[in-house]
Amino acid sequence: MSPLTYASPFPDHFVFGVAAASAQIEGAAFTDGKGESIWDRFARVPGSVHNGDTLDTACDHYHRFDEDFALMASMGIRHYRLSIAWPRIFPQGRGEPNPAGLDFYRRLLASLHRHGITPWVTLFHWDLPQALEDEGGWTVRSTVEAFAHYADTVVKALSPWVRHWITLNEIRCFTWLAYGVGSKAPGRREPEQVVNQTIHHALLAHGLAVRAVRLHGSDDAQVGLTDNCDVAVPVTETPADIAAATAWFVQKNAHILGAIHGGGYSAEYLARVGDAAPHVEPGDFDLISLPTDHLGLNIYTATYVRAGADGRPEALSLPANYPRADSPWLNLVPQAIYWAPRMCRELYGHRSILITENGCGYDAEPVEGGEVIDLHRRDYVRNHLREVHRALADGVPIDGYFLWSFIDNFEWEDGYARRFGIVHCDFETQVRTPKLSARWYAEVIRHRRIL
Numbered sequence: 001m002s003p004l005t006y007a008s009p010f011p012d013h014f015v016f017g018v019a020a021a022s023a024q025i026e027g028a029a030f031t032d033g034k035g036e037s038i039w040d041r042f043a044r045v046p047g048s049v050h051n052g053d054t055l056d057t058a059c060d061h062y063h064r065f066d067e068d069f070a071l072m073a074s075m076g077i078r079h080y081r082l083s084i085a086w087p088r089i090f091p092q093g094r095g096e097p098n099p100a101g102l103d104f105y106r107r108l109l110a111s112l113h114r115h116g117i118t119p120w121v122t123l124f125h126w127d128l129p130q131a132l133e134d135e136g137g138w139t140v141r142s143t144v145e146a147f148a149h150y151a152d153t154v155v156k157a158l159s160p161w162v163r164h165w166i167t168l169n170e171i172r173c174f175t176w177l178a179y180g181v182g183s184k185a186p187g188r189r190e191p192e193q194v195v196n197q198t199i200h201h202a203l204l205a206h207g208l209a210v211r212a213v214r215l216h217g218s219d220d221a222q223v224g225l226t227d228n229c230d231v232a233v234p235v236t237e238t239p240a241d242i243a244a245a246t247a248w249f250v251q252k253n254a255h256i257l258g259a260i261h262g263g264g265y266s267a268e269y270l271a272r273v274g275d276a277a278p279h280v281e282p283g284d285f286d287l288i289s290l291p292t293d294h295l296g297l298n299i300y301t302a303t304y305v306r307a308g309a310d311g312r313p314e315a316l317s318l319p320a321n322y323p324r325a326d327s328p329w330l331n332l333v334p335q336a337i338y339w340a341p342r343m344c345r346e347l348y349g350h351r352s353i354l355i356t357e358n359g360c361g362y363d364a365e366p367v368e369g370g371e372v373i374d375l376h377r378r379d380y381v382r383n384h385l386r387e388v389h390r391a392l393a394d395g396v397p398i399d400g401y402f403l404w405s406f407i408d409n410f411e412w413e414d415g416y417a418r419r420f421g422i423v424h425c426d427f428e429t430q431v432r433t434p435k436l437s438a439r440w441y442a443e444v445i446r447h448r449r450i451l
């Protein structure tokens with residue numbers, strides 16, 4: 001090891017990648033037969049999305065993917081996490097697939113292949129066909145049946161190109177935030193039982209996607225969920241605070257990771273929700289708990305937890321000026337990316353964990369000589385990679401890291417104002433310009449060390 005480098009290299013098999021999602025970058029919202037998604041509709045409801053921004057054009061990746069993959073390849077990026085837009089494949093959510101939709105993803109995957117980039121494909125990253133929402137969306141079980149048909153169709157059609165599958169992205173965000181809080185599409189505010197039912201339906205969809213990959217995927221196909229678990233970081237890394245943080249983690253994640261790995265909802269969870277418990281049909285957990293190959297975690301931030309006077313978990317508040325990105329929820333807590341995988345390993349026995357997203361969003365970034373000087377982002381990623389490195393040294397099986405995001409994009413209710421990219425996108429001209437962080441990340445990938 002050269003004395004000038006910071007740390008030992010990442011293991012040979014460790015994957016460095018970047019991530020994005022269909023609705024956030026593709027644009028072409030009504031092209032080649034694509035149906036309306038709930039986000040296309042929601043963005044047109046006044047007051048839903050910052051500045052009234054829509055997804056209509058986004059980064060126009062639909063027409064520029066070849067150029068985007070050439071740029072990725074020039075940066076040494078060999079792994080890319082993308083998602084498939086359900087309304088491109090089934091404009092009405094179900095029925096006969098739209099050939100132009102499947103053809104788009106075949107062309108896109110062929111381009112990735114030509115550029116030497118491995119795809120990691122998420123089946124659902126929130127863009128539900130509006131036609132299904134009109135019939136009740138995730139509150140009704142028929143959406144789960146439509147999803148099963150969609151998953152079977154996509155895996156069958158694309159399995160020659162795809163080995164790595166992710167079932168769903170962040171169940172909380174398209175259930176609780178979408179049907180409970182109402183901040184995400186379709187922007188509904190339903191009672192707690194209905195929200196818990198949407199979560200149960202999402203768990204079922206996850207299981208059906210696992211089944212789709214087992215039935216129709218390639219022999220070496222791998223599949224898992226991407227979850228945004230609620231992360232607890234022990235205030236002090238002592239046995240008492242670690243135990244308290246772990247207990248808090250178990251409670252906060254009981255309805256998703258706990259249910260999947262426990263083969264059912266825990267007695268503690270059912271007692272807590274009481275009458276608001278979801279309706280479960282016989283056999284549901286045979287699907288939900290199907291074994292997976294990896295667990296994807298999207299890690300951005302965490303809550304600090306310590307053992308209170310009685311030993312019980314105590315979640316702590318932060319002052320208004322605690323360091324954070326421009327997203328108000330994005331407090332800077334890099335230890336999150338150490339503790340979440342470690343707890344998942346210890347609680348659920350995962351042998352392969354992927355960080356499927358990690359990154360930070362800012363509204364205004366300094367530009368010098370045409371380059372965005374995002375030292376704040378470089379620092380964020382660097383601090384997180386150091387914690388990934390620490391986890392690896394402690395035997396936590398993290399097999400990859402995908403930076404969110406490759407390019408500035410449609411940041412959901414925050415529109416285009418909040419930028420997460422390592423590549424700047426000028427949404428007027430569609431010109432792409434790598435930021436300082438992109439050049440830094442390219443060097444990290446090249447040397448496989450934190451630089």
Ligand code: GBH
Pocket residue numbers: 021169170173177183228298300329357361404411412420
């Ligand atoms: C990810 O979610 C998404 O997968 C990705 O599409 C997105 O672009 C990226 O992060 C950046 O945001 O309503 O105050 O409770 C990140 C996890 C969870 C962060 C929900 C925002 C809402 C905070 N998200 N959270 S609040």
